[in-house]
Amino acid sequence: MDSTFFDKHLERRGTGAFKWEAHKNPGPYYTPVPEEDVVPMWIADMDFETAPSIVERMMERVKHPAYGYYLPSAEYFDAIANWHATRYGNPMVKREYILNHTSVLAGVGAAVEAFTLPGENILINQTTYTGFQSTVKNLGRNLVYSPLVKDEKGVWRMNFEEMEKLIVANKISLMIFCSPHNPTGRVWEKWEIENVVNLCGKLGVKIVSDEIWADFVVDPTCKHIPTQSVSDLAKEIVTANYAPSKTFNLAGLQGSYSVTYNKQMRDKIDKIGSTTHSNAVSLLTLEACIGAYTGGAEYVDEMLKYVRKNQELMVDYFNTCEGVSVDLPQGTYVLWVNFDGLCDDVGVIRDKLREVGVITTDGRGFHGKTYLRFNCACPRANCEKAIKAMKKVFKSK
């Protein structure tokens, strides 16, 4: 496999792909997008084919014409454990720690239900992925935000002093920790994760760690460190959520898993899932996960290199634009682009980009008022098309 695999144009129009269809719906803030010029760079799914090992595995299973009730196989659990050992350097994951969920948000939601009561406050860093906001709100809990701040080198950092104050003042017993962080792309360093764990441990706060982006370390000098791997305390107070969905473009199959070492915590999460049987995962999703984790490593390595080149291309372009600033992220396939040199509120920029076909994620939903998020997991030709279109919108320096 080489970069030409990811260069391939995969026609997704007409397949019901949300990324390629949603712009047609006239919503409250609707700006028409010219259909022939459309380059969707918003929702976090990829315009790449998934790994061949996944397709083969699923095809093979489809050939056996019975799709009744099945148990996750030992092969499934072994594939997960082996992926964590070889990709994240954590050989500690065992079959009994793993619970299934229909999605990562469902897993995070189960932890929210297990460890807080309606009306309680939950700590999270800001900016923040929209899904956390809606899930927590829908479950009748409140998010308390601790903003990330840029240090003197322009690196987004957590403000531990403020987090401590917020925990005490708001009687917080659960933190949602996003690692790597969407949308800033931070891949947290070990000392940062240790600080989060020690702070929470000291104040009796449990952590639900969302590591859906664990595979997306695009800066070769960084490494994803599973939150639970930093200490024994972390194993006691953290439940972590993973899925092959982001990494291999499988979100439409619905399926994820959590890892929880602490039995009491795990039993509570399990109870939430078993109550409505939402802990049952689709047969084909299990097959896809095995295909991903046993045969997809080369795909991920090549894909990350490809995505990095896309991000560099886009950042190089933005650096020529007046009023626009962006850094290459350490992780994820997105770019978190700041337009504060052009506006106080990004709506106007978002709309201008839609008018030339480029659809982005509106940063306001993430509490980034002057930001747009660009998804670079697409054939390079799409990035080139977007850049060409954006030249009609932005002035060069």
Ligand SMILES: Cc1ncc(COP(=O)(O)O)c(C=O)c1O
């Ligand atoms: C941090 C984070 N968590 C969860 C999700 C959603 O995952 P799922 O579709 O499995 O709920 C996303 C999707 O972009 C995400 O960025």
